[in-house]
Amino acid sequence: MKVLITGGAGFIASHIADEYINLGYDVFILDNLLTGFEQNINTKATFIKADICDKSLSKLFAEQRFDIVNHHAAQMDVRKSVADPAFDANTNIIGTINLLQNSVNFGIKKFIFSSTGGAVYGEQDYFPADEKHTTSPLSPYGISKLAVEKYLFFYNKQYGLNYSILRYANIYGPRQNPYGEAGVIAIFTSKLLAGEQPIINGDGKQTRDYVFVKDVVKANVKVLTDDKSDILNVGTGIETNVNEIFNTLNKIVDNGQVEKHGPVAPGEQLRSVITSDKFYKRHNWRPSTKLEVGLKETVNFFESKLVK
Ligand SMILES: NC(=O)c1ccc[n+]([C@@H]2O[C@H](COP(=O)([O-])OP(=O)(O)OC[C@H]3O[C@@H](n4cnc5c(N)ncnc54)[C@H](O)[C@@H]3O)[C@@H](O)[C@H]2O)c1
Numbered sequence: 001m002k003v004l005i006t007g008g009a010g011f012i013a014s015h016i017a018d019e020y021i022n023l024g025y026d027v028f029i030l031d032n033l034l035t036g037f038e039q040n041i042n043t044k045a046t047f048i049k050a051d052i053c054d055k056s057l058s059k060l061f062a063e064q065r066f067d068i069v070n071h072h073a074a075q076m077d078v079r080k081s082v083a084d085p086a087f088d089a090n091t092n093i094i095g096t097i098n099l100l101q102n103s104v105n106f107g108i109k110k111f112i113f114s115s116t117g118g119a120v121y122g123e124q125d126y127f128p129a130d131e132k133h134t135t136s137p138l139s140p141y142g143i144s145k146l147a148v149e150k151y152l153f154f155y156n157k158q159y160g161l162n163y164s165i166l167r168y169a170n171i172y173g174p175r176q177n178p179y180g181e182a183g184v185i186a187i188f189t190s191k192l193l194a195g196e197q198p199i200i201n202g203d204g205k206q207t208r209d210y211v212f213v214k215d216v217v218k219a220n221v222k223v224l225t226d227d228k229s230d231i232l233n234v235g236t237g238i239e240t241n242v243n244e245i246f247n248t249l250n251k252i253v254d255n256g257q258v259e260k261h262g263p264v265a266p267g268e269q270l271r272s273v274i275t276s277d278k279f280y281k282r283h284n285w286r287p288s289t290k291l292e293v294g295l296k297e298t299v300n301f302f303e304s305k306l307v308k
């Protein structure tokens with residue numbers, strides 16, 4: 001089975017590529033290395049350095065005749081999407097349509113899409129949110145992810161393209177980029193290991209639902225054989241605030257830092273938590289890595305990078 005993984009040089013999809021290769025899939029990684037890194041790319045994968053918006057991708061689809069597309073390449077910085085909505089829409093919507101059109105033209109059997117259970121729901125009416133929660137995205141990033149969900153619905157109805165939409169909570173773990181605006185765990189971990197002081201935005205009581213990347217990989221394996229086109233949340237249903245994240249990491253790293261707060265980040269969502277009950281009912285599985293276990297593994301990874 002041939003799988004095209006977009007964004008496979010990035011954080012989440014590089015782990016998915018590793019596991020698909022372990023399972024015996026013939027993996028092709030397509031990435032323009034905008035935020036991804038060549039060192040994340042599994043050496044057993046075929047790497048294509050290209051942009052998902054590139055019109056000549058049809059040649060690649062025609063030559064390789066992929067069975068599955070797992071689509072993770074994206075502009076995924078919420079603040080950047082606010083500053084430049086057209087760039088966000090071009091990558092996240094136009095680039096994805098390019099993949100969808102090729103998927104239909106060249107007989108793809110399954111299209112897996114990484115959506116977001118934070119930005120798509122917006123400020124929640126109830127906690128944790130299930131897939132029936134209203135979608136009120138508050139950023140161009142959330143809007144572009146929701147738009148692609150709607151395009152998938154269209155491509156399914158019009159052409160019978162089978163899809164799985166995975167609405168991720170906040171994913172963390174080894175290989176997450178600590179230099180971006182998002183990814184508080186990667187940012188705090190790298191600062192603590194460097195002996196620098198992490199600054200918590202506002203009172204630090206804003207909550208998120210943190211899912212370890214290896215759990216996300218399992219979700220991406222489960223849906224490979226799911227023939228029902230549907231939307232599935234990938235979240236733990238557990239809310240953790242930023243102060244708790246800081247204090248747990250601070251204890252693990254043990255570099256003598258103390259909790260320090262800065263100004264509130266404008267427009268930051270207050271609470272976000274989603275349930276995987278639907279995923280559990282369908283596949284008898286939900287994310288299960290305990291936060292402290294995942295955080296330790298994350299710290300170990302960043303520490304090993306420092307030593308090299
Ligand atoms: N990290 C999270 O908590 C989270 C939460 C919800 C959804 N997601 C989604 O999961 C996916 C992966 O996120 P990540 O955290 O691994 O981010 P990442 O930045 O590490 O990975 C994205 C990859 O896509 C590549 N890319 C970007 N634009 C491209 C383009 N035009 N053409 C080809 N490649 C391009 C980047 O170089 C990078 O390797 C994204 O779609 C993101 O929206 C992530």
